[in-house]
Amino acid sequence: VSEKQTLGFQAEVKQLLQLMIHSLYSNKEIFLRELISNASDAADKLRFEAIKHGELLENDPDLKIKITYDKAARTITISDNGIGMSREEAIEHLGTIAKSGTKEFFSRLSGDQQKDAALIGQFGVGFYSAFIVADRITVETRRAGLPANEGVRWESAGEGDFSVESIAKPARGTDIILHLREGEDELLSSWKLKSIIRKYSDHISLPILMQKEEWDEDKKENVIKDEFETINQASALWARNRSEVTAEQYNEFYKHVAHDFDPPLAYTHNRVEGRSEYTQLLYIPAHAPFDLWDRNKRGGLKLYVKRVFIMDDAEQLMPVYLRFVKGVIDSADLPLNVSREILQESRDIKAMREGSTKRVLGLLEELANSDEQEQRDKYATFWKEFGQVLKEGIGEDQTNKERIAKLLRFASTHNDNDVQNVSFAEYLGRVKEGQDKIYYVAAESYAAAKNSPHLEIFRKKGVEVLLLTDRVDEWMLSFLQDFDGKELVSVAKGDLDLGKLEDEAEKKQHEETEAQYKDLIEKMKTVLIDKAKDVRVTFRLTDSPSCLVADEHELSGNLLRMLKAAGQ
Numbered sequence: 001v002s003e004k005q006t007l008g009f010q011a012e013v014k015q016l017l018q019l020m021i022h023s024l025y026s027n028k029e030i031f032l033r034e035l036i037s038n039a040s041d042a043a044d045k046l047r048f049e050a051i052k053h054g055e056l057l058e059n060d061p062d063l064k065i066k067i068t069y070d071k072a073a074r075t076i077t078i079s080d081n082g083i084g085m086s087r088e089e090a091i092e093h094l095g096t097i098a099k100s101g102t103k104e105f106f107s108r109l110s111g112d113q114q115k116d117a118a119l120i121g122q123f124g125v126g127f128y129s130a131f132i133v134a135d136r137i138t139v140e141t142r143r144a145g146l147p148a149n150e151g152v153r154w155e156s157a158g159e160g161d162f163s164v165e166s167i168a169k170p171a172r173g174t175d176i177i178l179h180l181r182e183g184e185d186e187l188l189s190s191w192k193l194k195s196i197i198r199k200y201s202d203h204i205s206l207p208i209l210m211q212k213e214e215w216d217e218d219k220k221e222n223v224i225k226d227e228f229e230t231i232n233q234a235s236a237l238w239a240r241n242r243s244e245v246t247a248e249q250y251n252e253f254y255k256h257v258a259h260d261f262d263p264p265l266a267y268t269h270n271r272v273e274g275r276s277e278y279t280q281l282l283y284i285p286a287h288a289p290f291d292l293w294d295r296n297k298r299g300g301l302k303l304y305v306k307r308v309f310i311m312d313d314a315e316q317l318m319p320v321y322l323r324f325v326k327g328v329i330d331s332a333d334l335p336l337n338v339s340r341e342i343l344q345e346s347r348d349i350k351a352m353r354e355g356s357t358k359r360v361l362g363l364l365e366e367l368a369n370s371d372e373q374e375q376r377d378k379y380a381t382f383w384k385e386f387g388q389v390l391k392e393g394i395g396e397d398q399t400n401k402e403r404i405a406k407l408l409r410f411a412s413t414h415n416d417n418d419v420q421n422v423s424f425a426e427y428l429g430r431v432k433e434g435q436d437k438i439y440y441v442a443a444e445s446y447a448a449a450k451n452s453p454h455l456e457i458f459r460k461k462g463v464e465v466l467l468l469t470d471r472v473d474e475w476m477l478s479f480l481q482d483f484d485g486k487e488l489v490s491v492a493k494g495d496l497d498l499g500k501l502e503d504e505a506e507k508k509q510h511e512e513t514e515a516q517y518k519d520l521i522e523k524m525k526t527v528l529i530d531k532a533k534d535v536r537v538t539f540r541l542t543d544s545p546s547c548l549v550a551d552e553h554e555l556s557g558n559l560l561r562m563l564k565a566a567g568q
């Protein structure tokens with residue numbers, strides 16, 4: 001396999017490249033962030049493998065990234081001495097999109113540049129963004145541990161195909177050589193490159209090096225020296241003090257860990273001491289990823305042990321219902337050779353998960369209860385994007401159920417629109433004199449809920465009813481019987497007891513009516529014997545002649561429909 005091979009890109013890659021080049025052009029500087037981010041990931045991977053196999057570090061243990069440029073050749077080169085790639089890996093990682101959900105991704109593209117750019121970000125396809133500024137990319141790489149003559153040169157013009165051939169590469173790691181497009185010469189400047197690095201990649205914990213330049217009086221221009229200098233701060237951002245990190249830097253770090261092109265909605269950064277010691281930097285994204293509902297999706301937290309990267313997507317660090325949280329947890333207690341299996345058993349992990357769960361809930365409470373409109377708007381955004389997922393917590397997290405219940409938001413007859421922004425507390429603040437229950441109706445859609453005949457009597461009496469239309473709602477309510485001592489009652493279930501809302505005169509009138517229709521009801525029961533469990537006179541309708549209700553202890557009509565749809 002030493003000869004040169006030409007291979008076609010996976011169809012999705014071709015589409016993606018087109019899209020990248022057109023929709024991200026106005027943001028083209030991000031190519032450098034993406035390539036630096038990959039170099040940093042490659043260093044993390046090498047460090048991790050080297051815990052067990054020290055020989056992988058060869059004689060070159062100081063991991064770093066070097067960025068050089070050549071004005072005459074019109075190239076920029078990003079070099080790292082990280083893990084590198086074998087021939088197979090180069091073909092696989094740079095020619096296909098490995099992530100699941102590719103189809104869904106493409107089906108969600110809207111043609112709206114801004115929205116699509118956000119999707120690309122979530123998709124984590126940063127390497128290809130280099131084609132925004134380059135019309136040819138050469139990648140020279142050698143995987144750590146392979147002999148020097150098993151290097152690979154991968155090359156592509158970013159159209160239909162790419163080539164691979166074997167080369168000798170004495171130095172481990174990867175060089176990415178960008179042959180700039182016409183008109184991109186502005187990037188061939190040390191000042192320009194440094195300013196992009198400082199802007200987007202300052203948080204990278206590896207040193208990013210560039211050659212020094214000095215003014216030459218004779219030549220009347222800057223000349224490049226052999227000596228390198230570090231451009232970034234080169235210390236792990238989460239290990240710095242909060243006061244030393246700017247909001248801008250927090251945002252850039254988020255984009256790096258979350259593969260997101262948009263800034264996060266909120267974050268929390270803490271050093272926890274005590275029984276277990278760790279640092280957490282947790283972010284809430286501003287929009288849901290396309291694979292939020294993918295059951296196999298792993299968590300979004302990176303686990304480090306004393307600054308050494310251990311693993312991505314450490315799902316044990318967050319409960320499933322907080323799977324949208326991104327960020328880093330750095331433990332001071334775990335051993336470096338920790339495996340996924342050990343993680344499941346670890347008491348330190350359990351403590352970190354509990355602590356981080358509380359932090360995230362605290363952060364959400366801060367947004368939801370803030371005096372500032374801007375923060376509350378953020379909570380509304382959060383709810384729109386992730387509310388349905390948070391609801392899973394009512395069933396999954398017994399310990400924090402009450403805190404989560406306070407964070408729930410619903411549509412309601414009070415607002416008469418489908419915006420979910422009414423909390424239980426707000427509902428209780430408006431209840432009628434004598435009302436000791438929280439009423440809700442669950443239906444398949446907002447229109448169905450709003451037009452439910454069960455609501456008639458409540459409308460007449462001016463009693464607010466929460467309109468529940470998300471798929472998870474009824475499942476959730478099976479874990480939540482009351483809020484603040486007030487029972488949650490479906491308006492569609494059983495004998496509707498309006499409690500003190502019904503006055504004495506009404507009760508008497510109802511009894512009389514029931515007596516009057518006794519015979520008719522008996523006849524109907526006989527006719528409907530196979531179809532209805534019971535037939536009753538009802539006072540909950542004001543306009544409709546009749547309605548179906550579920551027995552108090554039975555599954556509701558809506559839940560039955562859902563279970564049937566799910567094949568149960």
Ligand code: ADP
Pocket residue numbers: 034038039041042080082083084085093094123124125126127128174259
């Ligand atoms: P992502 O970083 O989200 O995986 P990218 O498109 O940025 O997506 O990179 C694709 C893959 O190519 C990476 O996951 C990695 O396996 C490989 N890769 C890219 N750059 C490097 C590098 N400098 N060193 C080693 N592997 C790399």
Ligand code: MG
Pocket residue numbers: 034037038124125126127
């Ligand atoms: Mg990447």
